[in-house]
Amino acid sequence: MAPWGGLTCCLGAAALYLLGRSSGRDAQILKSVTRVNQLKDLAQLLDTASKVLPLVVTITGRVGSNTPINCEHSGLRGVIVEETAEQHFLKHNDAGSWIQDSALMLSMCKEVPWYLDDGTAHVYVVGARGATGLVLTIGSEVFEESGRSLVRGTLDYLQGLKMLGVKRTERVLATGTPLTVVGEAVKDDVGTIRIQRPHKGPFYVSHKTIDQLIANLGKWARWYKVASVGFTVFGVYLLAKHAFHYIMERRRYWEMRKRVLAAAAKRPGQDSEGSDDKGENGSDSTKKDRLMPDLCVICLEQEYNSVFVPCGHMCCCTACSLHLTNCPLCRRRIEQLVRTFRH
Ligand SMILES: [Zn+2]
Numbered sequence: 613m614a615p616w617g618g619l620t621c622c623l624g625a626a627a628l629y630l631l632g633r634s635s636g637r638d639a640q641i642l643k644s645v646t647r648v649n650q651l652k653d654l655a656q657l658l659d660t661a662s663k664v665l666p667l668v669v670t671i672t673g674r675v676g677s678n679t680p681i682n683c684e685h686s687g688l689r690g691v692i693v694e695e696t697a698e699q700h701f702l703k704h705n706d707a708g709s710w711i712q713d714s715a716l717m718l719s720m721c722k723e724v725p726w727y728l729d730d731g732t733a734h735v736y737v738v739g740a741r742g743a744t745g746l747v748l749t750i751g752s753e754v755f756e757e758s759g760r761s762l763v764r765g766t767l768d769y770l771q772g773l774k775m776l777g778v779k780r781t782e783r784v785l786a787t788g789t790p791l792t793v794v795g796e797a798v799k800d801d802v803g804t805i806r807i808q809r810p811h812k813g814p815f816y817v818s819h820k821t822i823d824q825l826i827a828n829l830g831k832w833a834r835w836y837k838v839a840s841v842g843f844t845v846f847g848v849y850l851l852a853k854h855a856f857h858y859i860m861e862r863r864r865y866w867e868m869r870k871r872v873l874a875a876a877a878k879r880p881g882q883d884s885e886g887s888d889d890k891g892e893n894g895s896d897s898t899k900k901d902r903l904m905p906d907l908c909v910i911c912l913e914q915e916y917n918s919v920f921v922p923c924g925h926m927c928c929c930t931a932c933s934l935h936l937t938n939c940p941l942c943r944r945r946i947e948q949l950v951r952t953f954r955h
């Protein structure tokens with residue numbers, strides 16, 4: 613039996629350690645990116661910065677667009693609008709009761725070109741939907757109950773489904789929202805500046821400020837580290853316990869084997885007499901080496917014939933087994949006793 617509990621804990625600890633390390637590294641990278649205080653400085657910064665290295669910056673401003681989307685349901689003006697429709701229903705399960713479930717019917721996302729504006733200039737943001745930290749606010753959430761009719765109801769019942777209705781949710785990145793964006797700044801031929809996902813490095817679009825982002829990552833890095841240490845300690849404890857049990861079981865096995873062999877040698881039984889007659893060296897010694905004699909390890913008189921459930925050890929006779937609550941080899945609790953017969 614492999615020590616799965618201990619191994620799982622240790623693997624979990626390793627995964628948490630790696631997560632913590634990557635969070636810590638991200639926090640360090642965020643600390644090192646160039647902070648642009650005023651968007652109008654960014655053009656100059658791009659001109660003076662080396663053309664070879666990508667310039668990763670952090671900027672803040674309010675969301676704006678020349679062609680914002682007018683949301684149907686919430687009436688908000690947004691630059692990214694995501695619409696989802698979820699069918700909610702009751703399902704008849706095998707146990708005979710109804711359980712609530714839902715399925716996604718429709719998911720749509722629209723985005724128009726948009727920029728961040730801080731009053732001094734504006735900078736376009738490209739590919740924000742793939743960035744870390746982007747949260748769209750819920751603009752509207754409506755539940756349309758499905759109509760009830762006798763025919764419909766009967767049909768639903770026969771199919772084992774009861775339709776409840778459809779939930780339509782509209783999530784929006786509204787114009788005017790203050791945002792922080794971390795990404796690579798590039799300038800195209802016409803002179804328009806945009807922020808995009810760097811080939812390598814962080815890409816954040818977040819409602820939090822850069823300092824909050826750094827503090828958050830640092831907090832997560834510390835938390836992962838603490839959890840990793842906890843899991844390691846627990847995993848090592850489980851492994852040590854398993855190893856200790858294994859060693860103790862082997863020791864008990866060898867001690868019992870010694871006792872049983874000694875008892876078998878003393879016994880004026882038929883086995884030893886028979887082999888004595890035939891020849892001392894050959895068959896007798898090989899028999900002893902090969903197997904432990906079939907003696908009960910408790911009384912050392914009867915042959916063993918009871919199997920313990922769940923550990924599966926067979927080392928006692930039925931009479932002795934009835935007095936035991938734990939297996940003499942592995943010390944696991946005996947829940948059941950199975951008597952065996954040989955033919
Ligand atoms: Zn016995």
Ligand SMILES: [Zn+2]
Nearest residue numbers: 923925939942
């Ligand atoms: Zn056992």
